[in-house]
Every structure is written in structure tokens, then in C-alpha cells.
Amino acid sequence: MSGVGIGQRPQNRKQKLVKSLWTGIWLVYLSAPVSDLLHGGHSTGVRILGWLGLVAFVCWYMILVFRTGRGETNALVLGSLAVLAAQSAVLSLTLGREWLVLFVYVAIASGAALPLRWARWSIPGAAALLTAIALAVPDGTAYLGALLIPAVLGGFAMTGVRELVRTTIALREARATVAQLAANEERLRLARDLHDLLGHSLSLITLKSELAGRMLPDHPDKAAKEVADIENVSRQALVDVREAVTGYRRARLAGELAGTKVALTAAGILADLPVEPDLTGVPEESESAVAWALREAVTNVVRHSGARRCVVGLVRRQTLDGPVLEMSVEDDGPGGSGGSGHVPGNGLMGLAERLEKAGGTLEAGRVRNGFLLVARVPTGEPGDAAGRLDGPVGSGA
Numbered sequence: 224m225s226g227v228g229i230g231q232r233p234q235n236r237k238q239k240l241v242k243s244l245w246t247g248i249w250l251v252y253l254s255a256p257v258s259d260l261l262h263g264g265h266s267t268g269v270r271i272l273g274w275l276g277l278v279a280f281v282c283w284y285m286i287l288v289f290r291t292g293r294g295e296t297n298a299l300v301l302g303s304l305a306v307l308a309a310q311s312a313v314l315s316l317t318l319g320r321e322w323l324v325l326f327v328y329v330a331i332a333s334g335a336a337l338p339l340r341w342a343r344w345s346i347p348g349a350a351a352l353l354t355a356i357a358l359a360v361p362d363g364t365a366y367l368g369a370l371l372i373p374a375v376l377g378g379f380a381m382t383g384v385r386e387l388v389r390t391t392i393a394l395r396e397a398r399a400t401v402a403q404l405a406a407n408e409e410r411l412r413l414a415r416d417l418h419d420l421l422g423h424s425l426s427l428i429t430l431k432s433e434l435a436g437r438m439l440p441d442h443p444d445k446a447a448k449e450v451a452d453i454e455n456v457s458r459q460a461l462v463d464v465r466e467a468v469t470g471y472r473r474a475r476l477a478g479e480l481a482g483t484k485v486a487l488t489a490a491g492i493l494a495d496l497p498v499e500p501d502l503t504g505v506p507e508e509s510e511s512a513v514a515w516a517l518r519e520a521v522t523n524v525v526r527h528s529g530a531r532r533c534v535v536g537l538v539r540r541q542t543l544d545g546p547v548l549e550m551s552v553e554d555d556g557p558g559g560s561g562g563s564g565h566v567p568g569n570g571l572m573g574l575a576e577r578l579e580k581a582g583g584t585l586e587a588g589r590v591r592n593g594f595l596l597v598a599r600v601p602t603g604e605p606g607d608a609a610g611r612l613d614g615p616v617g618s619g620a
Contacts, residue, residue, distance in 0.1 A: 548600050
């Protein structure tokens with residue numbers, strides 16, 4: 224995504240530029256001071272000093288707002304706001320009522336950079352200072368009504384934005400913590416299962432090895448029998464471990480759909496996904512191949528596509544080669560989720576090989592509005608598939 228998500232700091236020059244533009248676009252309301260410098264009839268020296276003061280104010284304001292949430296102390300932020308308020312007062316008193324608009328930016332910066340317990344005092348303080356300066360500036364009261372409401376409302380609106388950013392950051396951190404805890408729990412479960420699988424077998428192997436060692440060389444026949452038992456136990460343990468690891472590694476389509484929703488949502492991509500599919504009659508090997516295809520496709524969408532929307536479809540079809548389960552993943556990104564340019568990435572090549580082993584096929588390439596990946600695997604249930612020809616396995620957002 225080219226933008227900067229709420230609560231995320233810019234990571235590169237482009238994102239910094241985007242955030243600077245979004246922050247700086249509101250400086251358009253400084254047209255009154257600019258117009259005053261250009262057409263206010265001031266002397267050359269006053270104009271130079273006015274331009275210097277305006278540029279200094281804008282730079283200070285942009286730095287303060289841009290660095291919001293980076294851990295600066297409240298004392299430092301209050302000092303920076305005091306500098307902005309002093310600049311606004313001096314420029315308004317010396318150059319006229321057009322410069323009173325600077326106090327609106329002081330109030331907004333207060334709401335953006337200070338916690339609510341401080342902003343609820345600093346924003347009214349900025350409004351009070353605006354009122355006092357307006358009363359001291361010739362004809363300043365004519366602008367007072369038009370500036371007080373934006374100053375107060377804009378300042379408190381920014382406190383809401385600040386709290387939204389803080390909440391979003393906390394949610395991102397909580398999500399990362401939950402994912403880490405889930406991974407730790409899965410590792411512990413795998414360790415427990417492997418212990419249960421191997422503990423008895425390894426203990427038996429150790430016992431029989433000691434027994435065989437004591438039987439040699441006096442009872443070679445009995446020792447040979449114990450060695451044969453050791454071989455059988457070790458072979459069975461190897462089979463158990465392989466079955467356990469295969470079960471852990473086998474991808475499930477329902478789980479991958481849930482992971483797809485989380486991944487796309489976290490990347491800021493609108494996800495259009497089917498409901499939990501009916502996989503009756505679909506072999507485990509075919510389901511696993513489609514699940515791996517979904518994982519690889521969505522990973523490419525998140526990493527490379529720059530898409531705003533991703534649509535995942537699941538249908539059963541009757542083909543000349545028999546019934547198949549077809550999965551499609553289509554995005555609207557300009558980047559192309561298959562890799563750079565038109566050269567297939569290593570992930571898609573490996574995915575094609577995995578599908579081929581399951582008797583399936585893979586199609587992937589650019590379409591008019593993005594990139595489309597289609598994976599097909601045999602279902603092995605001609606009757607069921609024929610009864611649901613071209614019908615959706617699941618649909619919904």
C-alpha cells in the first residue's frame with residue numbers, strides 16, 4: 224500500500240512525503256497572512272521579517288505535528304507550543320488581524336501533540352490568548368468569531384484523532400503479542416506430543432540395548448532377538464513421528480481462509496472471501512494443495528501487488544478429466560502478485576509442482592485490472608461434483 228496506515232510511522236521516503244502532504248494540505252488556510260505580506264502595503268523590511276516569521280512558524284508546526292507520538296515528554300511539547308503561541312502573538316500584534324489565524328494552528332497542534340488531560344487546558348488557553356490578542360489588534364474582533372470556533376473544535380477533534388492513533392497502535396501490539404503467544408503454545412504442544420510419542424519408545428530402546436549388551440557374548444541368540452525388537456520399536460517410532468509431523472504441516476483450507484482474512488485486513492486490503500467451504504469428498508492431498516496455493520497467492524498479494532481489493536473464489540466444476548475443485552485469487556493491484564515483471568516467481572513455480580503432484584494444475588497471469596491465480600485439483604467424487612456443477616463451494620464476504 225502506498226499510504227501510511229493509522230498508527231504506523233512512515234518507513235520510507237515516499238511514505239514520509241505522503242504524510243507530509245496530508246499534514247501540510249491544511250496550511251492552505253494561511254492564505255490570509257500570505258495575502259497580507261503580498262498586498263498589505265508593508266515596507267520591504269517588514270515583509271522580509273514577516274516571511275521569516277511565517278516560515279519559522281510553519282516549520283515549527285510541521286515538526287511538532289509530524290513527530291506526534293514518538294515519545295517526546297510533555298514538557299518538551301508544551302515548550303514547543305509556547306514558542307508557536309509566542310510567534311503567533313508577535314506576528315499578530317505587529318502585522319495585523321490577518322495573522323490571528325495562526326492561533327488556530329496552535330490549538331490544533333495542542334490537540335495532536337498533547338494527551339487529553341493536558342489538551343483540555345491548552346486548547347481553551349490558546350482560544351483565550353486568541354481572544355486577548357484580537358481585542359488588542361485593530362479590528363481584530365471582526366475575525367474573532369470566525370476563528371474561535373475552528374480553534375476550539377479543531378483542537379478537540381485532534382484529541383480524538385490522537386486517541387484513535389494510540390488505540391490502533393495498542394491493537395497492533397496486542398495482535399502481535401497474541402500471535403507470539405499462539406506460536407509459543409503451538410511449539411509447546413508439538414513438544415508435548417513428540418515427548419508422548421518418543422518417550423516410551425526411546426525408553427524401551429534404551430532398556431533393550433542394555434539387556435542385549437549384557438547378553439553378549441554368552442547368549443548371542445537372545446541378544447539378537449533383543450536387537451530385532453529394538454529395530455521394530457525404532458521403525459514404529461519413526462512412523463509415529465512422520466505421521467505427527469505430517470499432521471502438523473498439512474495445510475487446511477478452513478484455517479488458511481481464516482489466516483487470509485487476517486493477513487489481508489492487516490495489510491489494508493479489502494477481502495472478499497467465501498464462507499467455510501463444504502469439502503465433502505475432497506481428498507486430503509487435494510485440500511492441502513489448494514490450501515498451500517491460497518497461502519502463496521495471498522502472500523504475494525500482500526507483499527507485491529499494491530492492491531486495494533482481493534477476491535477469493537471456490538467452486539466445484541465438472542471437466543473432461545473429471546470433477547475438480549477450483550480456487551481463484553484475483554487482486555486489483557498494479558504490482559502483479561506473481562513476482563517482478565512477467566517472470567514467474569519461485570513461489571509460483573514451487574506451487575505448480577505441488578499442485579502437479581496432487582494431480583492439479585495452476586494458471587497465473589495478469590488480467591486487465593490486476594493479477595489472477597487459478598488452482599484446480601481433482602475431487603475424486605464424480606457424483607457429488609456432477610450434482611453441483613459450477614456451483615459455489617462457499618460464497619460471501
